[in-house]
Amino acid sequence: MEGTMGANSNNRNLTTPGCAVLLDINDGDRLAFAHLSPHASVKVGNAKCLLDPLVGIPFGSVFEVQSGPNGHVLVRLQHPITESKEKESIESEEAVESICRDNRALIDNNTAQTLSAEDIEQMRREGATGKAIIEALVANSASFEAKSAFSQEKYKRRKQKKYAPHVLVRRPSARSVCEAYFAKDPNKIGFLRMDTLALLLSLANVGANAEVLVLDMLGGLLTAAVAERLGGHGSVCSTFHTAKAQTVDMVRLFNFDTSTASRVFRVSLSELTGARYATQKAQEGKEATDASDGLQEPPCSGETFLTAPRAEENISEPKQGPIEGNKAKLSAPVEDMTRWASQGFSSLIVGAPYLDPWTVAQCMLPLLASSAPFVIYHPYSQPLAECMHHLQAEHMAVALQLSEPWLREYQVLPSRTHPNMQMSSTGGYVLSGITITNT
Incomplete structure (x- = not known):
């Protein structure tokens, strides 16, 4: 068993056929996702290069585009960063x-x-x-x-x-994927910056053996980030309020192993709400006296969400092909559903820029366990401020805090260290709190 675990650990540091990679071209000038399938290629400037040399090499390797007899090829460089630092250190x-x-x-x-x-x-x-x-x-x-x-x-x-473009092979992770989309097309991830993503995971207390409920309308970035941090110890339930599940295809970019991917589930919000409502009714012992209540719809269903017009068209899917074992299942085991219905989730993360935060909170906070933390992300502060006011008025949560993360990047070079000339103005806003139960 130990030998198998060691082999798997070593393999995770190497690229494999079919895995997803993030190609950093010319130190961030261009970021591109690619799958190392047979005869896959990438365009670097005017040169089209096959990705076959990238299979079986460690993540973090640097390649240079060179001219060959059959066109342009990618040639791996040996310690290019070390050589550059040695040259800079010579005074x-x-x-x-x-x-x-x-x-x-x-x-x-x-x-x-x-x-x-x-x-x-x-x-x-x-x-x-x-x-x-x-x-x-x-x-x-x-x-x-x-x-x-x-x-x-x-x-x-x-x-x-x-004349000699460099290509850095990066491992897709929560940080690298968020950085890539924030630089390429931030609208796809709701203008969620990497420091804001880290804050969401921290405030939601995402850790080993956590049961995390996620409403992810950011292409799957939140779902994948939670699953990456859990590492197969715990579970993430990515819910959806529409008749058709929203895409979470970014999960396929993370090269999750079987144990991690098996703990990612997709369950509709109406199903979760109905199970929770029925369990609470059973615990209160009202089946006999209020038999008619069991036939009614739960107080809040997914259809009550207020969705902006054509919101689904604003979320685009990554064009990469599927990776075996990285698809989120559209169902959950009976034991997990029973546990979620009776005990509630340990935390909640919401990333739904096109929905009203207060309506989301009304529907989803009852699904949490008592004293469970929750975080709601939104690109703008006003909807979160209104949601915070309603939560205070209804006495649904304590320790409410509306915050705006702030990030400044620095250029660190000999004799010319200073903040970058161009920075993002904002990475969105976060409303956090702890649920309470009215008794």
Whole structure:
């Protein structure tokens, strides 16, 4: 058994045929998801490269696009980051002098470079590597030596991105997937930023053996993030209020093993509400006196949600193919349903930008156990403020807090550490609290 567990642990660090990967092209210039299926390819600039060399390598490997006899290919680089750091750590008198130089005397008239486009294309046809092309460009630049050290580094980096693009193979995780979608198309995940996602998981007390209820209208990001943190110890129930379940296809990007994927369930809200309502009636012993109540609909069903027009069209599905074992099941075992109905869920996470938070809270808070934490995410503060006011007035929760996460990214480089010039203005708002039972 121990040998099997060790083998599985080692395999998780390596890419396998059919697994999903996040391709970081040129240090964040472009982020793309891909499945390592046979003959799969990715377009890097104008070059189309097969992904076959990416199978069986450790996550975190860096590849360079190079010209080959049959077109462009991905060639793995050995320790590119270490080599770059060693070069930056070298401090000599010449480096100090170059730092003191500035670019005031430079005239940008497009005549400094003597190497023509035809010469560069000829070098490519002859099989020259990207590093050789960059060295030739530096050697044939009349203004390179007059530039400051920072300008020289920027020049080399710009040419490297053009003639020798790098592709970093990243493991899909809650952070990396959230970062990728927030950079590509934040509307798909309701403008949920990675620090806000971390706050949701923390305030909901997601940990081992938790029973988490999730209303996920963010493409499956919340469901996958909870399942990743549980690691197969506990369960996540992703509910839906419509006749057809909303997509949670982002779960397929996480390469979950069988034990983790088996604890992800899809159950309709009406089914959960009906089971909880019937269990409470049975516990109160009112079946005999209020037999007619058992035939009525629960006080709140999924149909009472207020949905914005055409809200379903705003959630797009990832175009990757399905991965075996990573599909959320559209049912739950009887023992799980019985436990949820009698004991309630241990926490609740709501990510539904197109629904009214107060209506959601009215329907879903009764499904929780007493003193269970809940968090509701929304891109705007006003709906959450109104929901917070109603929760206080109805005495449904305590420790209510409406917060706005704040994140500042820094560029950390020698002699030029400063906050990034462009940052996101907001990552959304979070309403958190603890449910209470009126007795």
